[in-house]
Amino acid sequence: MFALVAAGLLIWSVVRDVPHSWSLMRREHDDYANYTSLERAQSYGAALPLPMNLFDFYREYLRSGDRYFIQIQNGAFGHFIDKETAVRSVARLYLLPAIEAPDLAHANVVLSWDMDPGSLHLKYSQQERLGLQLIFVSRIDRGG
Amino acid sequence: MAVELAGLAVANVAYFVVGVAAFVAGGWVSPARSVTWRRVGAAYMFGIVVVVVPASYLALFGVPVGVGAAVAGLATIALAARRVGLPRQLARARLPRPSAEQLAALAVTGVALVVLGYAFRAFVVRPLVDFDAWAIWAPKARLVYQDPGAAPAAIRSGLYGQSPYPLALPTLQALGFGSMGRFDGALIGAQFAALAFGFVAALWALLERRARPLAISLCAAAIVVAPQFLFQLLTHYADVPLGLFIGLGVAAAAAWTVSPDDGWLLACAVAFIGMGALTKSEGTLFAVAAAIALLATQVGPAWRTRLRPALVAVGAIALILLPWQIYCAAYHLKTSDYNLSDAVSLGYLREHSDRLGPVLRELGKQLTVTHQWGYLVFAVAAGVFTGALARRWRATAFAVVWLALAFAGLVLIYWISTLPTSSNLTNSSFRTIVSLLVGGTALLPLLIAPTDPKDRTR
Numbered sequence: 275m276f277a278l279v280a281a282g283l284l285i286w287s288v289v290r291d292v293p294h295s296w297s298l299m300r301r302e303h304d305d306y307a308n309y310t311s312l313e314r315a316q317s318y319g320a321a322l323p324l325p326m327n328l329f330d331f332y333r334e335y336l337r338s339g340d341r342y343f344i345q346i347q348n349g350a351f352g353h354f355i356d357k358e359t360a361v362r363s364v365a366r367l368y369l370l371p372a373i374e375a376p377d378l379a380h381a382n383v384v385l386s387w388d389m390d391p392g393s394l395h396l397k398y399s400q401q402e403r404l405g406l407q408l409i410f411v412s413r414i415d416r417g418g
Numbered sequence: 419m420a421v422e423l424a425g426l427a428v429a430n431v432a433y434f435v436v437g438v439a440a441f442v443a444g445g446w447v448s449p450a451r452s453v454t455w456r457r458v459g460a461a462y463m464f465g466i467v468v469v470v471v472p473a474s475y476l477a478l479f480g481v482p483v484g485v486g487a488a489v490a491g492l493a494t495i496a497l498a499a500r501r502v503g504l505p506r507q508l509a510r511a512r513l514p515r516p517s518a519e520q521l522a523a524l525a526v527t528g529v530a531l532v533v534l535g536y537a538f539r540a541f542v543v544r545p546l547v548d549f550d551a552w553a554i555w556a557p558k559a560r561l562v563y564q565d566p567g568a569a570p571a572a573i574r575s576g577l578y579g580q581s582p583y584p585l586a587l588p589t590l591q592a593l594g595f596g597s598m599g600r601f602d603g604a605l606i607g608a609q610f611a612a613l614a615f616g617f618v619a620a621l622w623a624l625l626e627r628r629a630r631p632l633a634i635s636l637c638a639a640a641i642v643v644a645p646q647f648l649f650q651l652l653t654h655y656a657d658v659p660l661g662l663f664i665g666l667g668v669a670a671a672a673a674w675t676v677s678p679d680d681g682w683l684l685a686c687a688v689a690f691i692g693m694g695a696l697t698k699s700e701g702t703l704f705a706v707a708a709a710i711a712l713l714a715t716q717v718g719p720a721w722r723t724r725l726r727p728a729l730v731a732v733g734a735i736a737l738i739l740l741p742w743q744i745y746c747a748a749y750h751l752k753t754s755d756y757n758l759s760d761a762v763s764l765g766y767l768r769e770h771s772d773r774l775g776p777v778l779r780e781l782g783k784q785l786t787v788t789h790q791w792g793y794l795v796f797a798v799a800a801g802v803f804t805g806a807l808a809r810r811w812r813a814t815a816f817a818v819v820w821l822a823l824a825f826a827g828l829v830l831i832y833w834i835s836t837l838p839t840s841s842n843l844t845n846s847s848f849r850t851i852v853s854l855l856v857g858g859t860a861l862l863p864l865l866i867a868p869t870d871p872k873d874r875t876r
Contacts, residue, residue, distance in 0.1 A: 276807060277866040280800035284636040284862070287792025288529065291643045294789065295533055298645050302652060303540040306604075314604045317545035318552040338565065366578060367546075367557045370601075371564040376575050 319364040322352065329368045331404045332385050335411040336372040343381035344374070345389045361387055386410040422598035422605050423542070429597035430462070430612050436491040437465025439498035446682035449502060452511040459623025460686055462616040463666060466590065467689040468494055471696060474589035475741055482566040483592045523631035527618065530639035534614050537648050541607035548653040552603065554579035555654060559591035560601050574749050582751045584742050586696035587656045603654075610651050610659070614642050617662045621669060621860060624686060628673045628870050629863030637862045640797070641665070641855075646790035650849060657849040660697040661856035664704045667691030669860040671708055671731075672816040675715045676870050678724050684731045687712070692738030694853070699753065702739065703831070704853050707823035709735055715816045755842070760834040767833060776839045777832040781825070784847045791855055798858035805865035813864040821858055828854070 309317070316326040336342060344365060348358040355363075365385070366374055375381035384391050384398075391398065391412040399415035438461040441447035447454045447461075473486030516524070546552040557578045561569045562585065572578050573585075594609040595601045618638045625634045641647060651658040667690030674683035687708075695705035709732045716724040746752065760766040785795045798821070805814030828850055835842055 276800045276804035280797045280804060280862060280866045281633065281636060283793040283797035283800060284640045284859075287640045287794060287797070288526070288636065288643055290788075291640070291645060291792045292529065292533055295643050295645045295648050296536060299533075299537040299540045299648060299652075302544055302649075306540075306543045306545060309543070309545065314543075314545040317547050318603075321547055339568075362577075363553045367552055367560060367603075370557065370560045371568075373561070373565065373568055373572050374577050376577065 316368075319368060322355070322360050322364070324360060324364055326368075328387070328404065328409055329365060331402075331409060332365070332411055333369055333372075335402050335413075336369055336383060338371040340372040340383050341375040341381050342369065342372055342383040342385050343378045344385045344387060345391060345394060346387040347389060382414050382416075384410070384412040384414060386412065419542070419605065422600070422602060423608060425597040425599055426594055426605070426608055429593060430609075432491060433465035433469060434458075434462040435465065436468050436494050437461030437463070439491075439495040440464055440468050441682070443494060443497035443501050444682070444685060445501065446685065450509050452509040455511060456626055457623055457682060459626070460620040460666070463613075463620040463663070464686060464689055465491075466613075466616070467663075467693040470586050470589050470593070471693060471738060473593065474585040474696060477562050477566060477585055477589055477592075478570050478745055480567045480570055483562055483589050484596045487593055520631050523635035526632070526635040526639050527622070530618060530635075530642050531615070533643045533648075534611065534618075537652075538608070538611050541611040541652060542605055544604060544607055544652055546603040546654065548655065551654040554583070555587060555591070555656060556603050558583075558585065558588035559595065559606075562588050563592035563595040563601060574751065580699075580753065581749075582746055582753050583656075583699055584696040584701075586693060587659055587698070590659075591654075607652065607654065610654060613659055613662055614647075614651060617666065618642060620666050620686075624666065624670050624673055624683065625863050628677060628868060630867035630869060633863040633867035637859050640792055640794060641859050644791050644794065644855075646787070646848070647852070647856075650852065655849060656698045657852045658856075660694055660701050660704075661852040663690045663694035663697060664701065664708070664853045665856035665860035667694055667705075668708050668711075668816075668820055668857045669864070671712045672715075672813050672820075672861050672864050675712065675812045675816050676810075676864060676868065678727065681727070684727055688731050688734045688738070692735050695735070695739050696742060700828070700831070700850060700853070703827040704824050704857070705735055705739065707820050707827060710823055711816045711819035714819050715812050718811075755837055756831060756834045757836075758834075761830050770833060773833050773835075773839055774829070777829055777843060780839075780843045780847045781828060781832075781851060784851045785855065787848075790848075794855045794859050798855075798862060801858075801862040801865035810865060810868060813861070813868065817858070817861045817865060820861075821854065824854055824857070 319326045319329060344362055346358050346361055348356055351357040351360050384394060386408060388408045390408055391410045397415045398412040400413040402411045438447065438458050441457055441461060447457050469487045469490050472490040473483045476486035477483050546556055558573060561572055561578050574581055591606050594606050598605060621638045622634055647658060667687050670683045670690060671687035674680060674687060691705045691708050695701040712728050713732060716728050802814060802817055832843060
């Protein structure tokens with residue numbers, strides 16, 4: 275008796291779930307099928323939303339093996355995440371294989387987000403700026 | 419896209435080949451005995467375990483996952499070749515005329531595969547948009563793939579996802595990136611979809627001679643067509659992969675408990691439960707629950723001869739987990755979400771007893787959301803009653819002990835959590851119950867429609 279109940283529940287689950295899952299998968303496909311590969315690669319950051327062109331700028335001047343430090347002033351951002359966490363989290367995935375250093379002392383590159391890298395009082399061997407914004411990639415010169 | 423998917427397909431065929439080789443090396447599949455060939459249904463998922471577990475451990479020492487996987491895979495194939503040599507003649511397989519029930523079971527499985535096939539389109543285009551996927555799992559996987567030398571220290575730093583989370587899933591993803599030739603957070607969804615196909619095939623292979631085919635097909639289909647199953651798999655979170663491996667592991671362990679003469683089942687139980695425990699931290703909880711259930715259900719007549727292989731299996735699961743536990747202890751990697759010692763502190767539990775009600779209500783709610791999971795939890799309950807009434811003692815006892823311990827363990831973890839119930843519980847409860855539902859449903863065929871009458875008399 276209970277075996278029939280269990281089998282009936284399984285059959286009913288399959289019968290009810292197939293159309294539901296079918297339309298769910300169709301929606302998920304249709305939502306993203308027309309994304310370009312760039313949109314797909316940037317989707318998680320763009321959805322937050324963060325301006326992903328800034329990360330592209332950082333990425334342009336980072337090399338594999340770099341250890342970067344993000345210079346950023348924290349602030350409100352969203353209801354579940356603050357600005358610093360959002361920027362650092364997106365950077366960790368997007369900027370690989372460059373790796374976030376645990377602190378400034380272990381970094382060889384400073385990525386400035388609306389901040390002046392000069393305020394860190396470090397010597398830089400190379401520095402790139404995005405237009406007139408306070409967005410910098412500064413390679414630290416540690417003197418050898 | 420086609421080139422990348424072809425590369426990923428090659429890797430997945432390799433997992434299958436390695437799984438078959440492992441079965442041959444273990445003496446569980448023989449080219450000369452066609453009756454053993456049906457076991458190859460579980461070879462794909464088994465091959466993943468054989469390749470990913472050692473590769474994930476070697477990755478902790480900076481060894482590229484491709485190297486670790488290749489060594490493990492080739493060693494397994496060499497062992498198989500040594501055992502059987504080059505088979506000159508394959509046994510002739512005879513396909514019996516299928517019964518009406520078998521045809522119905524094939525039709526149900528066909529429906530499930532069609533849904534998975536349709537879902538595959540979404541799996542290869544949906545990008546990383548869910549937080550844990552892009553903030554925890556994908557960075558680890560990309561790190562392990564792109565800079566294996568730097569990965570161990572970066573992961574231990576805690577910046578790249580939760581450091582106490584084991585590396586099995588990132589390793590599987592990293593192997594996928596390697597086979598595709600590049601990191602692609604959307605296309606790797608094909609690997610997640612492949613796990614669902616592999617689960618269906620493996621559940622069939624594990625239970626095919628131990629339960630009625632229609633019951634197996636209904637259970638497999640009810641799991642993989644559930645909207646929440648597909649959606650969570652689509653997000654690239656670890657919870658569904660965890661549930662798939664744990665589900666196969668408990669199904670294999672319960673099947674062995676019913677028919678302890680088949681060592682292959684026990685080997686599958688060890689591999690899948692071990693893999694589950696290395697997929698996510700909660701996996702250890704489900705693995706411990708399964709180990710206790712396996713040992714507890716060997717009581718009764720002939721317990722001495724039953725207990726020895728069960729103890730060996732539990733020891734083997736512990737061996738799979740131990741290196742990770744030692745690694746975490748050596749580097750002081752532990753979650754800040756809870757302190758495990760609080761679980762045995764009556765004072766702490768009493769002080770935080772106000773969490774118990776919300777935890778039970780929320781987990782109960784998530785288990786019974788019928789528009790997300792169908793009626794799986796009710797079917798499992800009916801299955802347990804069926805097993806008890808039909809005196810299928812061992813299978814029923816296994817299901818009851820595993821489900822009770824796994825559920826109680828989840829409740830306890832939420833109880834001792836330092837995170838507020840409001841966010842912690844609602845953000846995760848819909849995911850942590852996946853293994854309970856998949857595992858419980860995977861056990862159902864042995865409860866409602868077993869073909870082995872021995873469970874009643876032993």
